[in-house]
Amino acid sequence: MNQLATFVLNNKEFDKIRQLIHKKAGISMSDAKRSLVAGRLRKRLVALKLDSYEAYYQFLKKDEQAGTGELQRFIDLLTTNETWFFREEKHFEFLKQQLKDRPIAKEINIWSAASSSGEEPYSIAMTMAESMGMTSPWKVLGTDISTEILAKAKKGLYVKDKIKGLSNTLKRKYMLNGVRDYADYLAIVPELKSKMNFQHFNLQSSPLPGIKFDFIFCRNVLIYFNQEDKKKVIHRLAGCLKTGGYFFPGHSESLHGLYDELTTVAPSVYQKR
Numbered sequence: 001m002n003q004l005a006t007f008v009l010n011n012k013e014f015d016k017i018r019q020l021i022h023k024k025a026g027i028s029m030s031d032a033k034r035s036l037v038a039g040r041l042r043k044r045l046v047a048l049k050l051d052s053y054e055a056y057y058q059f060l061k062k063d064e065q066a067g068t069g070e071l072q073r074f075i076d077l078l079t080t081n082e083t084w085f086f087r088e089e090k091h092f093e094f095l096k097q098q099l100k101d102r103p104i105a106k107e108i109n110i111w112s113a114a115s116s117s118g119e120e121p122y123s124i125a126m127t128m129a130e131s132m133g134m135t136s137p138w139k140v141l142g143t144d145i146s147t148e149i150l151a152k153a154k155k156g157l158y159v160k161d162k163i164k165g166l167s168n169t170l171k172r173k174y175m176l177n178g179v180r181d182y183a184d185y186l187a188i189v190p191e192l193k194s195k196m197n198f199q200h201f202n203l204q205s206s207p208l209p210g211i212k213f214d215f216i217f218c219r220n221v222l223i224y225f226n227q228e229d230k231k232k233v234i235h236r237l238a239g240c241l242k243t244g245g246y247f248f249p250g251h252s253e254s255l256h257g258l259y260d261e262l263t264t265v266a267p268s269v270y271q272k273r
């Protein structure tokens with residue numbers, strides 16, 4: 001199979017593939033996503049020398065038992081990882097306000113539950129460091145279903161010209177200039193990285209972390225779930241929130257009617273009663 005080979009994703013194949021991504025990641029795909037799915041998976045057909053999406057689907061089904069890693073690659077390809085530093089800035093301003101009266105010695109745990117390449121959890125960590133200092137016992141957990149994107153988050157290396165949303169002051173304080181092969185990159189300082197923990201986590205099904213959080217960010221991922229799956233995820237995550245803790249969905253993601261114990265306290269900010 002050469003790079004120029006053309007493949008057509010027919011209705012039946014698309015249905016099988018979208019059922020599989022729903023089963024594995026909870027992601028619901030509308031009919032409008034067909035060409036996006038075909039485009040993203042095409043390179044796997046070429047790499048595996050397969051001649052149709054049906055053959056790729058069968059390969060994935062076998063992988064459920066064989067565990068060659070293709071299912072994870074499939075999930076990595078079908079997730080959308082767009083993110084940037086201090087995206088939806090109002091949440092970070094809200095977090096800062098909440099930290100004002102907290103004793104420096106008190107432990108604070110924050111979870112970025114769809115952390116993508118790390119810009120969100122590192123923005124949280126910078127906000128924490130600015131308000132509480134580095135020695136205060138706060139910790140940020142970053143989790144995502146995509147292992148590929150999680151590896152990027154763990155590295156904390158960002159191409160200088162592509163960094164969006166980060167002020168020069170914060171860059172100077174929390175990032176280092178790369179050298180030699182990394183001259184085009186900025187790297188998160190080790191001190192800030194030491195406050196972070198990155199783990200693979202499927203919002204729909206992974207065992208929950210064994211601790212309760214003061215703040216949970218779960219932004220710009222609920223839009224990919226149907227109402228029932230969204231509800232399930234909110235219940236799971238809210239169960240990990242301390243009473244009085246805050247939950248941040250994305251600004252276009254309303255939790256209205258999904259969980260009674262979460263009440264709105266500001267636009268897109270919910271508190272657990």
Ligand SMILES: C[S@@+](CC[C@H](N)C(=O)[O-])C[C@H]1O[C@@H](n2cnc3c(N)ncnc32)[C@H](O)[C@@H]1O
Pocket residue numbers: 025026027079080081082083084087113114115116117120143144145146149201202203204218219220221224250
């Ligand atoms: C658009 S990004 C949002 C990143 C960040 N929260 C933000 O708002 O900028 C969505 C992220 O959700 C992750 N994701 C999708 N389905 C998931 C699931 N079932 N469990 C955990 N993460 C998931 C994707 O891998 C992706 O990195």
